[in-house]
Amino acid sequence: KFDVANIAEWTNQIQEVPIGNTSADGGSRGKRVLLGGEKALPFFPDAPMPNRNQVTIDVFDMRLGLAKAVKENYDDVMDNPGEWAKKNVEKFNADMITIHLISTDPLIKDTSPKDAAKTVEEVLQAVDVPIAIGGSGNPQKDPEVLAKAAEVAEGERCLIASASLNLDYAKIAEAAVKYDHDILSWTQLDMNAQKELNRKLMKQCNVPRDRIIMDPTTAALGYGLDYAYTNMERIRLAALMGDEELTFPMSSGTTNAWGARESWMVSSPLKEDSDWGPREYRGPIWEIITGLSLAIAGNDLFMMMHPTSVAVLKHITQTLF
Amino acid sequence: MKINSPLEAYKYLPQTNCGECGEATCMAFASKLIDRSGKTTDCLPLIKEKKFAKKLAELDRLLAPEIREVVIGVGDRAVKIGGDDVLYRHKLTFFNKTKMFFDVTDTMEDAALVDRVKSIANFKKFYVGRNLLIDGVAIRSVSNDPAKFSAAVKKVSEVGIPMIFCSFNPAVLKAGLEAAKDANPLLYAANKDNWKEVGELALEYNVPVVVSAINDLDTLKSLTKTFSDAGIKNIVLDPGTYPSGKGMKDSFTNFLKIRRAGIMGDTEIAYPILALPFTAWMSGISDPVSASYWETAMAAVFTIRYGDVMILHSLEPYATLPEVHLAETIYTDPRTPVAVDSKMYKVGTPDENSPVLFTTNFALTYYTVESDLSSNGINCYLLAVNTDGIGVEAAVAGGQLTADKVKDAFEKSGFDLKTDVNHNTVITPGLAARLQGDLEDKLGAKVLVGPMDSGRLPGFMEKNWPPKK
Ligand code: B12
Ligand code: SF4
Structure with a gap:
């Protein structure tokens, strides 16, 4: 007879975090998205997985250059x-959708936080799914932009992206808590930095546990996915085994896959390589495999771009769910 | 392995600290045995001297990986599967990356068959200094005719890459074995109906064999035990790979359970596992691109969770490229970043007027920069500074890339900025800009700060090269 035990060390449950407020919660979203709640690695038989993986598709506040297959x-x-x-x-x-307020970047258009807030309102009007709000990545300007966005989206429980160690995370966290939002805690492939930032958000900024989601950084297939995969798997295992600073759902910037040369280059730069074939089919599968690998490592929410990638990632993760 | 501290391994070593293994002490060597970077055969006294024979045998038994290693094929392209000791790669590393076999059938036209086998054998994807390959051919007997199968095997075996013979008919498998003597193919498969005959073939021809029991781990385990009791050592497990729905979830669960049991010490099931992503083509997806995507997604799932060898169908580059990259991703050693030799490289055909640049010896960084230069026809000298395999920004932050390290790398490379080129100028990565002043002092050379991303080097060169006096 074949027999194998469950893992006894997995004693901790991942925090469940809702995104989006419906009218019952005081918001105007048509539904809520629930992340986390796991007691085992994803899809493992040790304990049922309470919430399926979710996909949020990017929207930008201005026209920008994208890989041809995406555009x-x-x-x-x-x-x-x-x-x-x-x-x-x-x-x-x-x-869900993610609105990236990239036009606020001083080096792009330097639009004002007020303009950005208008865009957020427009998006909240246009769709009734929960939304994530991202800045431009400029550490000086983002706190101001995100705080303003949080204010106009009061009560909708958006995901504010993101707090990180290299900007004024306290300002962003404060706005998120004050106006009833969740916060994305973003660090770059460093589990200890992730613990540090989570700790600061909880202890110093008083962010409740059910408002924190982590982005431990996604590196694309062939461009550091080995680090990203293992970082997430280690974070999830440590959390299940009792590290309360890491028991949060995770989010992946899966679109980083479009930075891989294999996903956008017309053909290989090397003549020795076997033919790379048509790029319009390479890009989406690069995004799928990058995301799927991280789904298996423990990631819950996927920020994605190509419709085919979204469909296949959802299909396979829901088959394993 | 059954032991996990150097001290336990040390007990079985000669304890003379003779140094023949290249380590200063037996204890240091014992650590290498435990992290699997050394083999007992490196300790010459231990293997040569008779009096240690018993200790050696015992040590080898203790050090053997939990999951059995199985070899398929012969010669240069033979592949090894299994050999793992952990469930998560960060706990040590995974060994023997997932091997990819692509299918052909014994009903294919000769020319088409040979074509397909050649494209499998010749597939090549350059990645950080190596070529990612696909591994072999799975010949499926669709005809169920021993003569037809034998003919197909003959054709395929001429190419000389590892083979899997796929049939449940022992007569067909036997015909294949006769057609390719000593090719050491993997037999697929023995199941509860044919195990006796197929087991006999495995013994008679001394080849590895797959034991198959679809979604039935009890039968899988008892068949495997029967085989191992009969003296068959090289076994591969097939718990079935369903391509959709609850069946796929069950397959995933079975892979997890088998590997967990094996790593935790159930030796009766501690064998490599076969996954069959090509079943995606039987799942009713009509559009070929979608079927291929599904197959690749299945391959990814089972590359990560414990598939050691797999049979695939789609040879489209959009299937094979992510497949080979993911196997490489999951199986690279997380303990040491992939690095290139730290030395001066020539890109194209540089002369005394050509620019001199430096970067780090992190393979991903080096090859990115190198290909940005060479594909744009920039002839130059490129120094890979030893940063312990860390990329530019992290190495600057972590102290592995300093002016002293760069100077040291120039000295070791034997390249002289004063005599080998006529401009005494060095270009730094943009992300190492802060080293500029220190570098100018230490090298006694002019230092130009290059762009942040090496992709912008062509534009940078147009503007800044040759340097103004
Ligand atoms: C992967 C990564 C790691 C990996 C490193 C893996 C490795 N083998 O290198 C790990 C997880 C180990 C790591 C560790 C650390 N990291 Co780190 N890491 C990253 C990350 C996510 C990506 C870096 C990378 O691999 N890029 C890809 C490679 C190919 O890029 P590259 O080497 O820079 O090469 C490019 C350019 O420099 C340029 N280029 C290269 N050579 C040349 C040459 C010339 C002539 C020119 C013109 C251009 C050029 O072109 C290349 C292609 O674009 C970055 C953040 C980010 N997203 O960028 C942080 C980052 C680099 N890390 C950072 C830090 C702080 C660390 C740690 C100190 C963290 C810690 N507290 O432990 C450690 C230090 C480790 C050490 N040095 O020992 C910081 C650095 C901050 C700073 N500027 O000072 C970053 C920016 C993250 C952050 N914002 O906090 N890290
Ligand atoms: S060769 Fe063997 S005996 Fe000699 S130092 Fe190494 S481990 Fe010890």
Whole structure:
């Protein structure tokens, strides 16, 4: 007879974190997304997985350069964030959308926090799924932009992306708590830094546990996925085994896969390589495999772009669910 | 392995600290045995002297990986599967990456068959200084005709890459074995109906064999035990790979359970596992690109969770490229970053007017920079500074990339900025800009700060090279 025991050391449950407030919660979202709650590694038989993986599809607040295979799908809506958000939900089956306020970057358009807030309102009007709000990545400006965005989205329980150690995370955290949002705790492939930031958010900024989601950084397949995969797996295992500073759901910037040369280059730069074939098929599968690997490592929420990637990732993770 | 501290291994060593293994002490060597970077055969006294024979045998038994290693094929392209000791790669590393076999059938036209086998054998994807390959051919007997199968095997075996013979008919398998003597193919498969005959073939021809019991771990384990009791050592497990629905979830669960049991010491099931992502093509997906994507996704799932060898179908590059990259990702050793030799490299055909640049010896960094330079036709000298395999920014932050390290690398490379080129100038990575002043002092050379991303080097060169006097 074949027999194998469950893992006895997995004693801790991952915090369950809701995103989005419905009218019952005091918001205007049509549904809530629930992340986390696991008591075992994803899809493992040791304990049922309470919540399935979720996908949020990117929207940008201005037209920008994207890989050709991605751009084809959005060309008609790229000048209108509201329409873009709608398309993601209605046509591409997004569980959530992420609005990236990149035009606020001083080196791009330097639009004001007020303009950014308008975009956020527009998106909240256009769709009723929960939303994530991202800055431009500029550490000086993001706190201000995200605080303003949090204010106009009060009561909607958005995911504010992100707090990190190299900017004024306290300002962002404060706004998130004050206006009823969740916060993304982002560090770069360093488990100890992740613990440090989570600790600061909880202890110093008084962010409740059910408002923290972690982004431990996604490196693409072939470009550091070995680090990203193992970082997430280690974080999840440590959490299950009792590390209370790491018992949070995780989110992945899966779109980083489009930075891999294999996903966008027309052909291999090396003549010795076997033929790389048509790139329009390479990009989406690069995004799928990057995301799927991290799903297996413990990631809960996926920030994605290509509609085919979204569909296949959802299909396979829900088959294993 | 059955022991986990150097002290336990030390007990079985000669304890003379003779140094023949290359380590200063037996204790240091014992650590290498435990982290699997050394083998008992490296201790010459232990293997040569008769009086240690018993200790050696015992030590080898204790050090043997939990999951049995099995070899498929012969010669240069033979592959080894199994050999793992842990369930998570960060606990040590995974050994013997997942091997990918692509299918052909014994009903294919000769020319098509040979073509396909050649493209399998010749597949190559360059990645950080090595070529990622695909591993072998799985010949499926669709005809169920021994003569047809034998003919197909003959054709395939001429190419000289490892083979899996796929049939439940012992007569077909036997015909294949006769057609390719000593090729050491993997037999697929013995199940509860044919195990006697297939087991006999495995013994008679001394080849590895798959034991198959679909979604039935009790039968899988008892068949495996029967085989091992009969003296068959090289066994591979097939718990079935369903391509969809609850069946797929069950397959995933079975892989997890088998590997967990094996690592935890159930030796009766501690064998490599076979996954069959090509079943994606039987799941009713009609569009070929979608079927291929599904197959690749299945391959990813079972590369990560314990598939040691797999049979695949789609040879489209959008399937094979992610497949080989993921196997490499999961199986690279997390203890040491992949690095290139620290030395001066020539890109193209540089002369005394050509620029001199430096970067780190992290393989991903080095090859990214190298290909940005060579694919844009920039002839230059590129120094890989030894940063212990860390990329530019992390190495600057962590202290592995300093002006002293760069100077040291120049000295060791034997390259002289004063005589080998006529401009006495060095270009740094943009992310190492803060080293500029210190470098100018230490090297006594002019230092130009290059762009942050090496992809922008061509534009940078146009503007800044040759340097103004
Ligand atoms: C992967 C990674 C790691 C990996 C390193 C793996 C490895 N083998 O290198 C690990 C997890 C080990 C790691 C550890 C640390 N990291 Co780290 N890490 C990263 C990460 C996510 C990606 C770096 C990377 O691999 N990039 C890809 C490679 C190919 O890039 P590259 O080497 O820089 O090469 C490019 C350019 O430099 C340029 N280039 C290269 N050579 C040349 C040459 C010339 C002439 C020119 C012109 C251009 C050029 O072109 C290349 C291609 O674009 C970055 C954040 C990020 N997203 O960038 C942080 C980052 C680099 N890490 C950081 C830190 C602080 C650390 C740690 C100190 C953290 C800690 N507290 O432990 C340690 C230090 C480790 C050590 N040095 O021993 C910081 C650095 C901050 C700073 N600027 O000072 C970063 C920026 C993250 C952050 N924002 O906090 N890290
Ligand atoms: S060769 Fe053997 S006996 Fe000599 S030092 Fe190494 S481990 Fe010890």
